Amino acid sequence: MAEDQGALDAGAQAGDMPQVGILAQYVKDLSFENPSAPAVFQWQGQPQMDVQVNIGAQAVGNDVHEVQLKIDVAANAEQGAAFRAELLYAGLFALRNVPAEQVQPFLLAEGPRLLFPFARQIIADVVTNGGFPPLLLDPIDFGALYMQRAAQAQAEATGGQAGEVTGQA
Numbered sequence: 177m178a179e180d181q182g183a184l185d186a187g188a189q190a191g192d193m194p195q196v197g198i199l200a201q202y203v204k205d206l207s208f209e210n211p212s213a214p215a216v217f218q219w220q221g222q223p224q225m226d227v228q229v230n231i232g233a234q235a236v237g238n239d240v241h242e243v244q245l246k247i248d249v250a251a252n253a254e255q256g257a258a259f260r261a262e263l264l265y266a267g268l269f270a271l272r273n274v275p276a277e278q279v280q281p282f283l284l285a286e287g288p289r290l291l292f293p294f295a296r297q298i299i300a301d302v303v304t305n306g307g308f309p310p311l312l313l314d315p316i317d318f319g320a321l322y323m324q325r326a327a328q329a330q331a332e333a334t335g336g337q338a339g340e341v342t343g344q345a
Contacts, residue, residue, distance in 0.1 A: 195272040196282065199240065201294060205264040208302045212256050217307060223251040223258040229316060233283035241269050241279075243287035245295050249303075249311065261302055261311075265295040285322035292316060 210216065232244040244266045251258040269287055271279060292315070300310040 192273055194274045194278075195270070196274065197270045198290065199268040199270050201265070201267045201291060203263070203298065204244065204266050205262065206298070206302065207260075207262040208306050209257075209260045210306050211260075212258060213307070215255070216253075216258050219253055219255050219258070221253060223253040225311070226250045226252070227313060231284055231288050231318070233280075233287065236268070239270055239272050241271060241283055241287075243267050243269060243283055243291060245288050245291045247295055247299060247313070249299060251308075251311075259303065259306055259308060261299055261306075263295055263298055263302075265291055265298065267291050281322060284325075285319045288316075288318045292318070 212219075226249070228246075228248040230246040232246070234242055236242045244264060247261075247263045247265070249259075249261040251260070267287060267290065269283070271282065274282065296313045300312055303309075303311040
């Protein structure tokens, strides 16, 4: 009988533990433009790459949040635009019993970290399918970016200077 009560207490405690799950991952929007084809395939030299990454998160249900990872890539050469790729990749995350102060860091740092490898592969594939060598995006330290932005926001809120952040993402 005492063993049964111990098992019930352990089950109740496990039910109160923070739980995170990925419910789905999906492409919300994907665009590839090759405006200078076919001439672009005879250009000499490497185009300059401009890569922009943005993160968004929103609640979409009870304990369910959508994290969006937007990646824009523009490749430009002296002769003009080589290509442009835009991807909006998202995931649905279930968060249960996660302390309120940990929800935003998860959604803006850990969620994008989990989605990024899949988004990176989609960008590589679409660029390759556009007739170019695969574009393998460098890994991004979303945790460091989150901490840097949090420090900037805190400095702006207090009217002071944020502490110096070193390193690259």
